[in-house]
Every structure is written in structure tokens, then in C-alpha cells.
């Protein structure tokens with residue numbers, strides 16, 4: 001299969017009060033064409049940072065310590081600003097969490113769509129209108145200001161903008177977190193329809209594991225800047241203790257407090273909170289890969305059990 | 308644009324009025340060459356300090372005339388300069404009259420003016436000054452200079468402040484350091500002394516056009532530094548906004564983002580600040596004129612019309628119309644402030 005996104009050994013650190021804090025550690029995964037890769041984790045675990053690393057839009061205080069990111073086979077971390085800019089919006093695009101804040105309040109939807117469109121200007125008007133129709137909006141909304149639309153409509157605009165150039169990689173960073181439950185399902189259905197039509201590689205970030213297992217072709221679980229498990233919903237069952245907690249099956253999630261940032265890098269990242277930890281876990285734990293592109297970062301739980 | 312006026316009117320009827328009042332002032336003074344009955348240095352030597360000419364419809368025998376007319380005014384008592392109307396001849400007010408050629412803004416020629424009367428009578432709506440010059444005409448011409456100085460000055464300040472503050476705030480780093488230190492040096496000097504010392508760098512006997520541009524330059528050099536600092540601060544916060552990140556994710560260039568997303572989002576502040584700062588330029592010019600460093604006679608500006616009056620306070624009691632320049636400055640100042648206050652709300656997208 002054609003690899004749209006490939007991340008190798010990515011580590012990102014962040015400067016905080018003259019100290020360096022790890023944000024992403026040893027991230028390895030890839031997304032193929034037509035795949036919907038879901039990334040799940042509690043807030044602050046580094047999901048947005050990962051998304052912004054791929055767009056090469058990390059805030060100034062963040063530094064990529066090591067690793068490589070390939071989009072359509074191009075090593076984007078090695079590219080200069082000019083060439084990466086020509087990829088943004090065309091080959092890869094991103095949909096953000098709070099659609100209201102990501103639209104410039106001074107400009108109409110039409111102006112935003114024009115900015116997003118990078119094609120032949122003769123086709124611009126036609127394509128803009130059809131893109132709006134595709135996400136279920138009326139053409140007259142081109143003349144509306146962002147604040148005149150509902151949250152769901154704003155998110156539809158963001159989706160239309162992200163997809164207008166038919167990029168091969170679409171990142172959606174918690175696109176429904178700011179929306180109510182009904183609107184959430186409408187947006188999910190919309191993304192699904194669009195994926196079936198254009199077959200992009202999609203990175204769908206959410207904190208909702210149930211949602212991820214419902215829609216994802218593959219799902220990664222993130223904890224404290226590490227990917228601790230990757231599984232295929234419906235085919236393999238997550239086995240990592242943290243995944244189990246997220247699934248709400250084996251342990252009471254309420255007993256687990258928020259992840260602390262000051263962890264030791266040379267032991268299992270989940271050690272501090274793991275109900276199954278023992279002295280064996282006090283060493284560096286590598287991510288074990290399996291044939292079907294799934295894997296786990298735990299020595300107690302091996303191959304994901306089959307469903 | 309249409310929506311802007313609607314919003315302005317809905318927000319404040321008073322500010323809406325102010326807006327059109329100012330537009331009216333600017334247009335009228337722009338067309339001074341057509342609207343003024345006399346050229347600014349045209350003198351009626353035998354009519355100094357003449358009070359405003361009365362416009363009559365009914366003559367001394369009680370007859371009504373459709374066409375308004377004036378009488379010639381003759382000095383009665385040369386010591387106290389009391390005037391009386393010579394009612395022997397009526398001088399009808401004529402519209403679209405011919406006269407000596409004038410150049411509208413040094414370019415378009417015109418020899419037709421809106422109205423006038425035949426000499427020896429004169430039509431002085433606001434009276435005359437020491438030299439028997441028509442104050443109404445001088446105020447129109449003076450308004451053209453004072454108001455255009457303010458607008459050109461504001462535009463220069465705005466451009467300088469926007470670009471300097473924008474670049475410093477958006478790109479940061481060394482550029483930011485250099486630009487801001489420079490701005491701070493400018494801001495250390497009290498603006499009035501800075502104005503005087505800048506003026507002192509140039510000779511006194513410049514031509515009027517040179518003085519005009521010099522004043523514009525001096526006033527805008529003083530105005531832009533504070534603006535640059537404030538815009539830099541705004542840009543620093545706006546560039547962290549999510550919509551700027553979104554714009555970057557669409558692959559837009561830095562310049563595109565700076566000019567289309569960051570600058571426009573400072574406008575609700577900058578346009579308000581600039582509106583309120585316009586009168587400062589008119590007053591700055593007046594201050595220079597008061598010290599004899601501004602626009603020189605016979606060229607009129609509101610500043611030097613007022614300053615020649617203030618230098619001659621004895622006659623003001625007898626000829627209060629000489630103070631009209633001050634009234635005009637005050638009216639423009641009040642209206643700019645009213646408008647600026649309303650714009651603060653009207654331009655805020657949250658209120659759209």
C-alpha cells in the first residue's frame with residue numbers, strides 16, 4: 001500500500017522555564033491511503049503537538065529532538081519554509097478543535113474559502129460552491145461571517161477548506177470535542193462520506209476511545225508522549241493496562257489521576273500509574289510490532305488477543 | 308461599507324452626524340477655489356474689520372426682492388471703525404460669477420466661483436480682518452491646508468506605525484530589538500520640543516509648499532512612534548490567535564498573514580486611535596503657526612488665522628468674528644472625538 005504518512009523515532013521537547021520537558025517520545029507509525037488512523041489519549045498527552053509536528057507548525061518553544069516525518073515520501077523536517085508552505089493545504093491539511101477560534105472574525109466564509117483554494121482561479125467559484133454543498137452548507141453562506149454560523153456549521157466550513165484541494169493527508173484534531181452529541185455524529189458521518197469519496201489518509205485525534213473504535217481502521221493509544229499501543233478495532237482487542245483503563249473494563253478509571261510530566265525516561269512510561277507493575281517493569285520498554293501493523297509497549301501483555 | 312454606515316447610525320446618531328459633518332467640512336474646504344467668493348489674499352483696503360455683511364430681501368422702501376442683495380458698507384468713524392450701510396444702491400447676490408482665474412489644488416483652472424457681488428460692495432459672510440480680507444474665504448482656504456495636513460499626516464503616521472510595529476511584532480528577534488529601541492528614542496523627547504527642534508533644523512524662509520510638507524513630515528514623525536509600539540503589542544498577541552495558526556496551515560505566506568489577517572485585526576483599535584489623533588495635527592500646526600514657524604502669511608491656515616487674532620487681542624472685543632477659526636478647530640476636534648468613540652464599538656467584529 002501507498003504510505004501517505006510515515007513517522008520514524010520522533011521525539012519532541014519543549015522549553016519551559018529554561019528547562020527542557022519531553023512532549024513526544026519515540027513516536028513510530030504510518031498511515032496508508034484510505035486509512036483512518038485514530039489517536040486516543042487524555043488531554044495534555046501530546047496529541048496536538050504530534051499533529052502540529054506533521055504540519056511543521058509547532059510553537060517556537062518546541063524543538064524536534066530527533067526523528068523523521070515523511071508526507072507523501074517527502075522528509076518534511078528537512079524541508080525549508082518555502083517548500084513546506086506549498087505542501088500545506090495542498091498535500092496535507094488540518095481541521096482544528098474549536099472551529100470558531102480558527103476562523104478570522106473579520107472575513108466572510110467566502111474569503112476564507114478563497115484563501116484555502118490553491119487551484120485554477122477560473123474554477124474557483126464553481127469548486128467553492130460545490131465544496132460547500134458537499135459539506136452540507138448553502139452557497140449563500142459564502143457571504144456570512146464566522147460568528148453568524150453555529151459551531152457545527154463552522155466545523156463544516158473548516159472541513160470544506162481542508163478538503164478543497166483534495167489533499168492526500170487530512171489531520172483532524174478533536175474536530176468534534178467542541179460540539180454537541182448530535183452535531184458530533186453529523187460531522188463524523190460527513191468525514192466518513194468524504195473519506196469514502198476521496199480516500200485520503202486520515203489522522204483522527206480524539207480523547208474518546210469508544211468513538212475511535214467505532215470509526216477507526218486502526219487506533220493508537222497515547223500516554224504521556226508515548227504511543228503505548230496500536231490495535232485494529234474489531235479485529236484485535238487492546239491489551240495494554242492503560243488501554244484497558246480507557247476501555248473502562250478492568251480498572252476504575254477514577255483511580256487514575258492526571259498524567260504527571262516528570263517521569264523517568266528509562267522505565268515504562270505507565271509505570272507510576274500501572275496497576276500491574278512490578279520490579280521487572282523498571283527498565284526501558286520497547287514498542288513491539290506485529291505483522292498487521294499493530295503493537296504494544298508492555299512486557300506483561302504480548303500479542304493482542306484476537307477478538 | 309453600506310453596513311458600516313448602518314452600524315454607525317444604529318450605534319450613535321450623534322457620531323453618524325459627526326461623520327457627515329466632517330465629510331462636509333473636508334469637501335467644502337477641498338473646493339475652496341470654487342466656493343470662496345474671494346481669493347485668500349484679496350484685500351478691501353477701505354474695509355478693515357468689517358462686521359459680517361447683512362443679506363437683505365426687503366429694501367428700505369419695503370419692497371420684497373426674490374434675489375437677495377447686499378448694500379455697500381462705508382466706514383462711518385475711522386477711529387472706532389463703525390460701519391453703516393449705503394442704501395442708495397442695491398448689489399444683488401450673483402451665483403456662478405466670473406472672476407480672476409484660480410487653480411484648484413494648483414492643477415485645474417477655474418474662473419467661475421459659486422457666488423459674489425459687484426464691487427465696490429463686498430459679501431463677507433464672516434466679516435473681514437485687519438487688511439480687509441474676507442474671513443469666510445480665508446477659513447475655507449485655511450481649512451484646506453489645516454485639514455489636509457491632518458489627513459496626510461495621519462496617513463503617514465499610520466503607514467509608518469503599522470509597518471514598523473507589524474514587522475517588529477510579527478518577526479520578533481533582532482529586528483524587533485532594533486526597531487523598538489529606535490522608537491523609544493523618539494518617544495523619550497516631549498513631542499512639543501521635538502516638534503520645535505525638528506523645525507529648527509530647517510531655515511525659516513522656506514517657500515509655502517516646503518513649509519507645508521515640512522509640517523506634515525514633522526507632525527507625522529512625532530505621531531508614528533507611539534502607534535508603532537502599540538501595534539507591535541497587538542501583533543504580538545494576535546499572532547498567537549488560532550486563526551493565524553489556521554492561516555499558516557492553509558499554506559499562506561508570512562506577508563499574506565501579516566497584511567490580511569493580523570493588520571485588519573488591529574484596525575478596530577488603530578482606526579479609532581487615528582480618528583482621535585487627527586485634531587492633534589490641526590493643533591500642532593496651530594502651535595507652530597502661533598510661534599511663527601507654521602504656514603506663513605498671506606497663506607491662511609486655521610492655525611495662523613487664529614494666531615494672528617490672538618496676537619491682536621484688543622480688537623477681538625470689537626470684531627469677535629475673528630475667533631471663528633478657533634470655533635472651527637474646536638468643532639472639528641469635538642466631532643473627531645465623538646466619531647472615534649463610536650468607531651471603537653462599531654469596528655469591533657463582536658458587535659456585528
Ligand SMILES: Nc1ncnc2c1ncn2[C@@H]1O[C@H](COP(=O)(O)OP(=O)(O)O)[C@@H](O)[C@H]1O
Pocket residue numbers: 014023041042043044045046047048049050059061
Ligand atoms: N502553545 C504551547 N506552548 C507551550 N506549551 C504547550 C503549548 N501547547 C501545549 N503545550 C503543552 O504541551 C503538552 C502537550 O500538549 P498537547 O499536544 O496540546 O496535548 P493534547 O492535544 O493531547 O491535549 C502539554 O503539557 C501542554 O501543556
Ligand code: SF4
Pocket residue numbers: 241242268269270271274275276277278281285297298299300301
Ligand atoms: S510494562 Fe509493566 S508497568 Fe508498563 S504497562 Fe506493562 S505492566 Fe504496566
Ligand SMILES: [Mg+2]
Pocket residue numbers: 044047048049173174
Ligand atoms: Mg489537543
